[in-house]
Amino acid sequence: PFLEGLVLGTQLTTAADLTVPILIENDGNAAALAEHWRGNLAGTMNSAMVVLGTGVGASLFLNGQLYHGSHYVAGEPSFMVTNGLTPIMREQTAAGLSAVATINAMADALGVHEEPIGQHVFQALTDNTSEAAVILGTFTRGVAAMIYNMQTVLDLEKVIIGGGISAQPRVIKEIRDGIEAYQQVTSLSARTIRLPVVEPAKYRNAANLIGAVAPLVVRG
Numbered sequence: 001p002f003l004e005g006l007v008l009g010t011q012l013t014t015a016a017d018l019t020v021p022i023l024i025e026n027d028g029n030a031a032a033l034a035e036h037w038r039g040n041l042a043g044t045m046n047s048a049m050v051v052l053g054t055g056v057g058a059s060l061f062l063n064g065q066l067y068h069g070s071h072y073v074a075g076e077p078s079f080m081v082t083n084g085l086t087p088i089m090r091e092q093t094a095a096g097l098s099a100v101a102t103i104n105a106m107a108d109a110l111g112v113h114e115e116p117i118g119q120h121v122f123q124a125l126t127d128n129t130s131e132a133a134v135i136l137g138t139f140t141r142g143v144a145a146m147i148y149n150m151q152t153v154l155d156l157e158k159v160i161i162g163g164g165i166s167a168q169p170r171v172i173k174e175i176r177d178g179i180e181a182y183q184q185v186t187s188l189s190a191r192t193i194r195l196p197v198v199e200p201a202k203y204r205n206a207a208n209l210i211g212a213v214a215p216l217v218v219r220g
Contacts, residue, residue, distance in 0.1 A: 008024050009021075009022045009023070009024045023215050023216065025211070025212065025215065026057075026059075026075070027057075027208045028049070028051045028057035028058070028059050028075060028208070029059045029066060029068075029075065029211070030207070030208040030209075030211035030212045030214070031049060031051060031059070031162050031201065031203070031207035031208040031211050032048075032049035032059030032061070032066065032207075032211065033059075033066060033211035033214040033215060034203050034206075034207040034208070034209075034210035034211030034214055035049055035160055035201050035202060035207055035211075036061055036066070036214075037210075037211070037214040037217075038202075038210075039160075039201060039202035039203050039207065040158070040160045040199055040201060040202045041061065041158060041160055044061060044064075044158050045061070045062075045063055045064045045157065046061065046062055046063070046154060046155065046156050046157055047060075047061045047156050047157050047158045047159065047160075047196075048060050048061070048147075048150060048154075048156055048158075048159045048160075048196075049159070049160050049161075049162055049201065050143070050146070050147060050159060050160070050161055050162065051161075051162040051163050052097075052143065052161060052162065052163035052165050052166060053098075053099055053100060053163045053164075054098055054099075054100045054101075055078040055095070055097070055098055056077050056078045056094060056097050056098075056146065057075060057076070057078075058075045058076075058077045058150070059075050060075060060154070062154075077094055077146050077150070078093070078094050078095050078097065079093060079094070079095070080093060080094045080146055080149065081093055082142065082145055082146070082149075094142060094146055096142075097139060097142045097143060097146070099139070099164070099165040102135060102139040102165075103117060103118050103121055103165065104117075105132075106125070106132040106135050106136060107121050109130070109131040109132040109135060110124045110125065110130075110132045112124050118164055118165065118168075122168050122170065125170070136170075136171070136174065137174065140171060140174035140175050140178055141178045143161075143175050143178070144174075144175050144176075144177075144178025144179045144181070144182060145178070145182060147159055147175065147179055147196075147198070148178075148179050148182040148183065148193075151179070151193060151195065151196055152193060155194060156196045157196060157197065158196050158197040158198075158199070159196045159197070159198050160198075160199055160200065160201045160202075161198065161199070161200050161201065162201040162204070162205075162207055163205070164204075164205055166200040166201060166204065167200065167204060172198065172199065172200055175198060176198045179195055179196075179198065180195060183195055
């Protein structure tokens, strides 16, 4: 919060006594810029990157351009309402969708404590009925619902998944299956809603570093 309202580019330029311009970008947007530049979003006109970490971030490309919104706050799906039919509470939003919290809960259920904990959790996850599998399924269904909601409005060509958990093929498959399940809820949605291609990001956790360079290179 201490950064809110701060013109960080100006502050950095003054503090470092630099004469070159400094561009500031959200880390999720930077990751998406890398993927759109040379990664798995390259060549798309209408697409998105969803980053799964402590929360959920999203970046949109509309008509081939990164979309920032009128107040520069586009791409915060953690605030999305996923169930508007019950009394208004935090539980009816996507605020609880955390890959980090999901991995930690799965680790506790499996009794896994070795580092890197994420890799060991998925090595130990061998079935679809254990407590850990149920925890993962709740998370991936929530992400699938979020992406499906985006798709009903935007009709995207492709959605790529970022964050450390995206390296797990099971996670990507469960998200794809969940999106398809929502599409099939009614015969009309099954006929009407075209599903996007869903795949992991090419650059994984390095995407935001690569994307920090992309605007400077692309703009010349």
